[in-house]
Every structure is written in structure tokens, then in C-alpha cells.
Amino acid sequence: MIDVVDYRAGNSPSVIYAFERLEIPCRLVAKPEEIADSERLVLPGVGAAAATLDSLRESDLLDPLTRRVRHDRVPFLGICIGLQVLFEHSEEGDTPGLAWLPGRVRRFPDDQRVPQIGWNAVQFTRSHPVVARLPEAGHYYFVNSYYADPGEAADTLGRTEYGVEFASVVARANVVATQFHAEKSGVLGLRLLENFAAWDGRC
Amino acid sequence: MLTKRLIACFDVIDGRVTKAQQFQDNIDVASAEDLAARLYDDQIDEIVFYDITASAEKRKIDLETVRRVAGHVFVPFTVGGGIRSVEDMFEVLKAGAEKISVDSMAVRNPEIIRDGAQAFGRQCIVLSTQVKRVGARAGIPSGYEVFIDGARAPTGLDAIEWVRRGEELGAGEIVVNSIDRDGTASGYDLEITRAVADAVNVPVIASGGAGGVDHIAAGLTDGGAQAAIISSILYSPRFDRNLGVRELKAGLAAVGVPLRPYLEN
Numbered sequence: 001m002i003d004v005v006d007y008r009a010g011n012s013p014s015v016i017y018a019f020e021r022l023e024i025p026c027r028l029v030a031k032p033e034e035i036a037d038s039e040r041l042v043l044p045g046v047g048a049a050a051a052t053l054d055s056l057r058e059s060d061l062l063d064p065l066t067r068r069v070r071h072d073r074v075p076f077l078g079i080c081i082g083l084q085v086l087f088e089h090s091e092e093g094d095t096p097g098l099a100w101l102p103g104r105v106r107r108f109p110d111d112q113r114v115p116q117i118g119w120n121a122v123q124f125t126r127s128h129p130v131v132a133r134l135p136e137a138g139h140y141y142f143v144n145s146y147y148a149d150p151g152e153a154a155d156t157l158g159r160t161e162y163g164v165e166f167a168s169v170v171a172r173a174n175v176v177a178t179q180f181h182a183e184k185s186g187v188l189g190l191r192l193l194e195n196f197a198a199w200d201g202r203c
Numbered sequence: 204m205l206t207k208r209l210i211a212c213f214d215v216i217d218g219r220v221t222k223a224q225q226f227q228d229n230i231d232v233a234s235a236e237d238l239a240a241r242l243y244d245d246q247i248d249e250i251v252f253y254d255i256t257a258s259a260e261k262r263k264i265d266l267e268t269v270r271r272v273a274g275h276v277f278v279p280f281t282v283g284g285g286i287r288s289v290e291d292m293f294e295v296l297k298a299g300a301e302k303i304s305v306d307s308m309a310v311r312n313p314e315i316i317r318d319g320a321q322a323f324g325r326q327c328i329v330l331s332t333q334v335k336r337v338g339a340r341a342g343i344p345s346g347y348e349v350f351i352d353g354a355r356a357p358t359g360l361d362a363i364e365w366v367r368r369g370e371e372l373g374a375g376e377i378v379v380n381s382i383d384r385d386g387t388a389s390g391y392d393l394e395i396t397r398a399v400a401d402a403v404n405v406p407v408i409a410s411g412g413a414g415g416v417d418h419i420a421a422g423l424t425d426g427g428a429q430a431a432i433i434s435s436i437l438y439s440p441r442f443d444r445n446l447g448v449r450e451l452k453a454g455l456a457a458v459g460v461p462l463r464p465y466l467e468n
Contacts, residue, residue, distance in 0.1 A: 011296065011301055013273070013296070013297055013298065013299045014273070014280075014299055014301060017273055017274050017277075017299055018277055020274070021274075021277065046301070046323065046324050046326065046327060047323055047324035047327070048324060110404070113404055113405060113406050113429065114404065114405075115325065115326050115375055115405070115406075116205060117326060117375065117376060117406045117429070118205050118206060118207070118208050118248075118406070118429065118430070119205070119206045119208065119248060119462075119463035120204065120205045120206065121204065139206065139463040139464065141278065141279055142205075143279075143301075143326040143375075144326075145325070145326070161204060162204075162205055181279075181301075183277065184277060184278055184279050184280075184301060185277070185278075186243075186246060186277055186278055186466075187246075187277075187466060188466075189277065190277055
């Protein structure tokens with residue numbers, strides 16, 4: 001069972017539709033006790049990092065989520081804002097993040113259109129079970145004004161260029177996250193979700 | 204690099220996709236659900252869905268059809284029509300849309316753009332504009348005026364001033380929909396599309412008039428747009444021959460427009 005964390009600003013229905021299409025059992029979780037015994041977690045997201053964390057905190061989801069992912073090591077997939085909140089700090093609202101990964105989230109330079117909206121190329125930098133069966137370079141759907149700048153180069157699993165080169169996929173231990181919307185990236189995105197559903201959280 | 208996008212547009216009445224000419228004489232094409240499934244399978248980059256009678260009939264958007272379409276579409280999906288409040292937006296997002304398109308309602312109440320962007324993020328709010336060439340005059344320096352309510356009602360707003368205001372209020376994308384070109388297959392209005400693309404720093408979407416690959420290419424290059432809305436060319440019964448996404452992308456790639464590659468199996 002895949003538990004998709006539900007909170008007001010999230011686009012969790014799209015993620016549920018995607019897993020349903022793949023015939024993978026999934027449910028929305030919005031209560032702390034549901035997350036406490038979760039086997040596999042997805043944190044989707046749109047909007048702002050601070051609003052996302054506030055929303056999770058107000059719903060008392062942040063502590064069980066952290067415990068389940070950091071202590072119990074269940075496989076975790078963050079999507080879009082679900083990637084950006086993993087780092088130590090975000091320039092968006094000058095706000096601290098979860099600090100599960102070292103690094104910062106920065107704003108794209110203004111000499112191009114921001115937000116970045118559309119299909120951009122992702123180049124995978126190494127193999128990983130969650131990106132198995134995907135082409136080494138492929139196009140995925142992005143919507144972001146901010147991007148991750150990991151403090152540890154080994155955490156970067158995929159790279160993308162939009163004025164700057166940034167980490168579009170990050171992975172460490174049982175945590176993986178995509179800046180792009182895997183649930184809205186057509187066949188390749190669905191394949192990534194399918195890989196995640198089968199992953200044991202090791203790499 | 205970030206590629207240009209082909210967006211299929213559905214004008215929906217009672218769950219059916221229809222096709223108009225210059226915002227009139229809608230004819231029936233297919234069920235929204237079936238057409239969405241077919242275009243997703245054909246690797247369209249994005250789908251936008253307008254419930255075109257919701258606003259005039261003063262009713263809420265048809266959420267059941269939104270849900271059914273969302274279940275088939277694993278590319279971005281925008282929904283508009285009859286959105287009056289942040290709560291309306293929330294319902295549409297929970298039904299499976301990623302983005303909300305606001306148009307006539309935003310002219311009546313521009314704060315809805317700000318409220319939506321604050322609640323769901325700028326990327327969620329698409330400002331769609333119906334523009335008509337009226338000639339430069341007092342109050343309309345660009346020569347293009349904004350219309351609302353299915354192109355029936357002039358607003359006295361200058362198109363360029365309105366899109367700038369929309370961007371300031373928090374719109375994450377701007378659709379430039381030419382009333383003069385809608386359904387005519389005579390090409391996008393490149394002049395206003397380019398003027399809008401130069402006036403704002405968010406992505407701009409050309410709409411109204413695409414009848415062939417050359418029109419789409421022109422909108423995405425000379426028009427300065429980041430995305431092109433197409434409909435007739437894909438499915439209008441008024442066309443002798445409709446083109447599929449694969450064929451369109453091959454034609455656009457041949458003239459150097461960067462697009463998400465069509466995946467063969």
C-alpha cells in the first residue's frame with residue numbers, strides 16, 4: 001500500500017489517479033496515526049515550501065512522517081515541493097526546511113521566464129532502482145520557480161538545465177525525490193512511480 | 204532545455220467537447236473523457252478544459268466530467284469556466300486538475316487571481332484573455348481590447364495593461380486567445396501574442412487560429428509563445444483532415460521547434 005500524504009495545498013488527487021492507472025494499491029493519508037504505520041510514503045506538492053511545512057505541522061503529520069522515514073526507513077518519494085522541503089533552507093520565504101538532506105533551495109535567475117513551466121530534459125547521473133528502465137535522458141514535466149542545490153554531490157541522481165544546472169532528482173538511502181511531476185510526465189513518469197512502488201528502499 | 208508545449212483545448216458542454224468558430228456555432232465532436240484518453244495516448248503535452256457554459260448559466264463547473272477526464276490524463280490538466288472563488292478552485296484541484304484558468308471572472312474581480320495564487324501558488328493560476336483587434340485609441344493604446352463572456356462583452360481594458368496587471372496579481376501563465384482568429388485556421392494573431400510575450404515574464408500561450416504546422420511554428424517562434432493551444436487541427440469535423448500529435452511534432456521538429464520528443468513504444 002502506498003500512502004500519499006494529503007494536505008490542502010497538495011495535488012494529491014493526481015498522484016492517486018496515476019497509481020490507480022498502474023493498478024497499484026494506494027490511499028490518501030491525512031491523519032498522524034495513518035502515517036505511523038505506513039509502509040511507503042509519497043509527499044506530493046505544489047505551491048510554497050513554507051506553506052507546505054506549516055500545513056503538515058498544523059495537521060500533526062510532520063512528526064510521524066519524520067519518524068517513519070528517518071527512523072523506520074520506509075521508502076519515501078517527494079515530488080516537486082516534496083523535494084524542496086527536504087533541504088536545510090529555502091530562499092522562498094527565507095524558510096528552514098526539514099534538513100533531511102544538506103543543501104539549499106534557490107530561486108531561478110530572473111533573466112528567463114519564471115516559473116519554469118513545461119517539459120525539460122533530465123539526465124540521470126547514475127543507476128538507481130527508482131529510475132530503472134528509464135532512458136538515460138528523457139523529458140519530464142516541471143513547474144518550479146526554485147531549485148535544489150544539494151550540499152552533497154552524491155545526493156544528485158538527475159540533472160536538468162534551466163539557466164542554471166540543477167538537481168532535478170535526488171536520492172539518499174530510503175529517500176528519493178523529483179523536482180518534476182512524475183504523475184504528470186506521461187509514460188516515463190508513470191514508469192518511475194511503478195519503480196518506486198516496487199523499491200525496497202535500498203540502493 | 205525547456206521545450207515548447209502543444210496544448211489540446213476542449214470547449215466542453217454537458218461532458219461533450221464542441222468546436223466553435225469565433226466563439227459561436229458550437230458543433231459536437233466527442234465525449235471529453237474519450238477525447239482526453241485518445242490525446243493522452245497520442246502523447247499530447249497538456250490538456251486544457253473549459254466548461255464554456257458554466258459562467259453564463261451561473262452554475263458551478265461540471266466536476267464529474269473533470270474527474271472522469273483527470274483519470275485518463277497523466278500530463279498537465281487545466282480547468283476553467285464558472286470559477287468564482289478560492290473554494291471553487293479547491294474543488295477543481297481536488298477533482299484532479301493541476302491548474303485553474305480564470306478569464307471573465309478575473310476581469311470582474313481581479314482579486315481572485317491574487318487569492319488563488321496565495322492559496323495554491325502562482326503556477327496554479329492561468330489567466331486566459333479574449334482579445335480583439337480594435338485599433339489604437341484612447342484607453343486602448345495597444346490596439347487590442349479585452350472581451351469577456353464568450354467574446355460578447357467589451358471591457359474597455361487594454362490587452363497589454365490587463366496581462367501586466369494579471370502577472371502582478373499572481374498569474375503564472377497567460378493565454379492570449381484571439382477572438383478574430385478563433386476557429387478560422389488562419390494562424391495565431393502573432394502581433395498581440397508577441398506583444399504579450401514581451402510585456403510579461405511568465406510563460407505565454409498562443410491561442411485561436413492554428414490550422415497547420417506552419418501556424419504553430421510561427422506562434423512559438425515569431426509570436427514568442429512558450430506553448431500553443433490547438434484544437435481544430437486535432438479533431439474539428441470542419442477540417443478535411445485532422446493531424447495527430449506525432450505528425451505535428453515531426454513537422455515542428457523539422458523546422459527546428461524544440462519539443463518533447465514523441466516516444467515510439
